[in-house]
Amino acid sequence: MREFAYFPGCSQGSSAHEYGESAVAAAEALGIGLREIPDWSCCGASSGHMTNHLLSVALPARNLAIASEMGLDVAVVCAACYNRLRGAQRELLEDEGLASKVEGMLGKDPRFRGEVLHLLDIIFREVGLEELKERVSRPLKELKPVSYYGCLMARPRGLMTEDDYENPQRMDRLLEALGAEVRGWSYKTDCCGGSLSLTRTDIVVKLVNRLFEAAEEAGADCIVTACPMCLANLEMRQAEGTLSYKAPHQLPVFFFTELIALALGLDGARKWFPKHLIDPQPLLRGAGLL
Amino acid sequence: MIHTLTPDLEREVERRSGQKARNCFQCGKCSTGCLFNFAMDILPHQVIKLVQYGQKERLLSSGTIWICASCETCTVRCPNEIEVARVIDTLRQMALEEGAVPADRKIPIFHKCFLGNIAATGRISEPVLMGSYKTLSGDLFSDIGLAVNMLAKGKIKLIPQMVKGRREVRRIFKEAAR
Incomplete structure (x- = not known):
């Protein structure tokens, strides 16, 4: 089992706890060990980099410094945390003036020399599609998903990932390996406006x-x-289209890790689905998956 | 109308963001691909032009600098490798430092509440964030039904997660504010 220093991120302890739980369960089942970074703190997310540059580097740096002490590469599941941790790491390694300033603020060396990886990329590297296919006990045959990467995951601060940033493929290939009938679309990396959800709902x-x-x-x-x-x-704001759109959409939204857990036949999978604001259970029952 | 041109803003933005606004040849690719263009008062390629022209006041009081969600579509598509979203980050930071009156007041209030939450506990707690944002913005009644629904689904944890190293986190905030 290969181990990683795991940065869970704030959402995974509250509104997206089904993401945190399914990520850890799916990773473990695939032989990827996630060791939580002790006493990790928030990465500062969009509000950090939009309002104070030094803060936007120093907040992730505190976590990178702890990860350095663990001597492991970092695994992240949240697209925003991934974006901030990778962005800060690059700046700290490229700008010695900034790095020594942040070192003074933290009292720790913020230069993290390992890799910051998203769990999706880790599964590709450590497990691979062939092995994943073999592990599937309940293929998602009747499911027709589109994969939605959003902005932060596809474009981590101008840093290219191992995928194509205009038309990424990895989640599509992964869902196919789980047996799903993946649909193509051209909105994969369009931003959903998440950071304006409360302030500019319109x-x-x-x-x-x-x-x-x-x-x-x-x-x-x-x-x-x-x-x-x-x-x-996506779950919160689709119903509000009722007034201006013909019909409210009721399309379920999943975390990719929930579907891995479901396809691998993991026990925990059932308990996450009732937590969704848009109930995916009728769809899953209809597909013979629940 | 632009009567005078000054290179000061272009220099300051370049120093702070590392981005060479002067390389822009106004192809407009950033603005056509921008998902938020319909809600902006100044389009992204115009932002870069106004940086070149030194039109600081217009930029710092624009709605655009707060509407931009930093999705970075512009950044990855710029043929001159200008990280446009980073230029806009710098303009937002300057607007706050100089006390410019924002065209959209709720968005900077949200950021302030978000960071205030981290400074206090080290991690984001959704009820703390929502409570402080609703109080400061005066937007008390929207999304109440949604909050009830989320509570019922167990999606809101009422007890905030506290980081042990809160003093370290507070020190980061204190030094970053200087």
Whole structure:
């Protein structure tokens, strides 16, 4: 089992706890050990980098410094945390002036020389699609998902991932390996407006409903994401389209880790689905998966 | 109308963001791909032009700098490798430092509440964030039904998670504010 220093992120302890739980369960079942970074703190997310540059580097740096002491590469599940941790790591390694300033603030060395990886990439590297396919005990045959990467995961601060940032493929390939009939669409990396969800709901309702319309047009019966803000925003804001759109969309949204757990036949999977604001259970029952 | 041109803003933005706004040739790719363009008062390619022209006041009081969600579509598509979203981050930071009156007041209030929550407990607690945002913004009644629904689904944890190293976190905030 390969071990990683795991950065859970704030959402995974509250609004997206089904993401945190399913991520740990799926990883363990696939032989990936996630050791929580002790006493980790918030990465500062969008509010950090939008308002104070030094803060936006120093907040993730505290966690990177603890991860350095663990001597492991870092595993992240939240797209925003991933974006901030990777972005801060790059700046600290490239800008010695900044690194020594942050070192003074933390009293610890903030230069993290390991890798910051998203769990999706870790599964590709450590497990691979062939092995994943062999592990599937309950193929997601009747499911027709579109994969939705959102902005932060596809474009981590100008840092290219191992995937194509305009048309990423990894989540599509992973869902196919789980047996799903993945639909193609061109909205994979469009932003859902999550950071404006409370402040400019008018803008967000438009963006979210455009995504649901596009997913339905592509023939999808659900949306799969790797970002807790995307999921919360898509679930929260689609019903508000009722007034301006013909019909409210009721397309379930899943975390990719929930579907891995379901396809692997893990026991915990059932308890996460009732937690969704848009109940995915009728869809899963209809597909013979519950 | 622009009567005078000054290079000061372009220099300051370049120093702080590391981005060469002067390389922009106004192809407009950033603005056509922007998902938020319909809600902006100044489009992204115009932001870069106004940086070149030194139009600080117009930029710092614009709605655009707060509407931009930093999705970075512009950043990855710029043929001149200008990280446009980073330029906008710098303009937001300057607007706060200089006390510019924001065109959209609720968005900077949200950021303040978000960071205030981290400074206090080290991690985000959704009820603390929502409570402080609703109080400071005066937007008390929206999303109440949603909050009830989320509570019923166990999606809101009422007890905030506290980081043991809160003093370290507070020190980061204190030094970053200087």
